[in-house]
Amino acid sequence: MDDLIRNIRKDLRLAMNGVASSSMREKGMNYKMNFGVDVLRLQQIAQKYEPSSSLAEEIWKLDVREMKILSTMIYPVDQFTKAQAKKWVNEIPNQEIREHLCRNLLQNLPFAHELVKQWTLNANPSIRLTGYWLYTRLMLIGSDALQKIENPPIIKQALQDVDLNLNILRTAALNVLRHLIRANKEDAEKIMSQIAHFSNSDNTIQKEIFDSLKFEFEFRG
Numbered sequence: 152m153d154d155l156i157r158n159i160r161k162d163l164r165l166a167m168n169g170v171a172s173s174s175m176r177e178k179g180m181n182y183k184m185n186f187g188v189d190v191l192r193l194q195q196i197a198q199k200y201e202p203s204s205s206l207a208e209e210i211w212k213l214d215v216r217e218m219k220i221l222s223t224m225i226y227p228v229d230q231f232t233k234a235q236a237k238k239w240v241n242e243i244p245n246q247e248i249r250e251h252l253c254r255n256l257l258q259n260l261p262f263a264h265e266l267v268k269q270w271t272l273n274a275n276p277s278i279r280l281t282g283y284w285l286y287t288r289l290m291l292i293g294s295d296a297l298q299k300i301e302n303p304p305i306i307k308q309a310l311q312d313v314d315l316n317l318n319i320l321r322t323a324a325l326n327v328l329r330h331l332i333r334a335n336k337e338d339a340e341k342i343m344s345q346i347a348h349f350s351n352s353d354n355t356i357q358k359e360i361f362d363s364l365k366f367e368f369e370f371r372g
Contacts, residue, residue, distance in 0.1 A: 155206055162196045163188055163217050182244075183214035190251075193217060197224035204230040211239065219248050223255040231256060236266055240281050246319060249281055258288040264296040271305045271327075276320050279312065283323035290330040302331060302338050310345050313360050325360060332367040343368050 168187035188196075200206065207226035210218040236257065243249045257263055263285065270282025286305065289296050305327065312324035332339040342364060349361035 152206065152209060155200065156210060159196065159200070159210065159218070159221065162199070163215075166192045166196070182216045185216040188217050190220070193220055194224065197221055200225055202227040208235075211242075216247075219244070220251045220255075223248075223251045226256055228256065228259045231260060233262060233265070236260070236262075240266075240270065240278055243277065243281060249284055253281065253285045253288045257285050258292060258294065263289060263294065264299040267296075267300055267305075272308055276317060279308070280320050280323050283309070283312075283320075283327050287323070287326050287330060290327075290334065302335070303341075306331065306338060306342060306345075310342070313346075314357065321356075325363065328364060329367050332364060333371050336371075339368050339371060 163186045166186065166188045168189065202225050204227055207222040211222035213219070239252065243252065257266060260266070267282055267286045267289065270278050271286060273279050273282065286300070288294075289300075309324040309327050313321050313328065315321060328342055332342055346357075346361055346364060349357040350365075352358050352361070
């Protein structure tokens with residue numbers, strides 16, 4: 152295990168991009184180590200190693216940007232448990248890792264629909280945020296898991312979160328509502344009726360939300 156981690160570190164040093172690393176630090180992405188390696192190169196590095204739950208779990212623990220991303224790429228989907236998902240969702244350090252975790256691993260799980268239903272209604276905003284991103288990923292790839300998700304509770308929660316003063320959570324909730332409007336006429340009409348009062352709001356953000364969702368409603372396919 153130690154040899155594998157040393158080899159990965161060597162790969163990362165060889166691919167290191169100091170300019171990108173500095174730029175990320177300036178944007179608040181603080182890690183003990185950040186090599187600034189781009190995602191395409193990380194995918195190439197991941198392909199050099201056999202999928203391994205034990206290796207993925209070890210490098211996820213490290214406060215190294217690339218190690219956390221690689222862990223989402225090499226963890227075997229059929230070995231990632233509900234308990235592991237519960238643990239990792241509470242350890243996500245930032246939005247970049249959240250998106251990689253959803254895209255590379257969570258969206259492919261046979262119980263992804265259960266995570267969406269649990270997480271989008273969780274009291275913890277960070278967990279709710281991950282639930283929204285996972286739900287969005289499932290909608291983007293047209294996952295069969297969508298058939299197992301009841302939309303009304305999620306719509307209700309998302310409508311509350313788009314009106315909160317938490318930019319990243321608002322954005323994620325808004326993305327979910329956009330996709331739901333595109334996908335289902337009944338959901339679309341329900342969402343628009345719930346935000347109708349935003350149309351004449353003095354609140355600039357509420358007005359922007361209404362205009363954005365109205366655009367999706369009017370041009371839905």
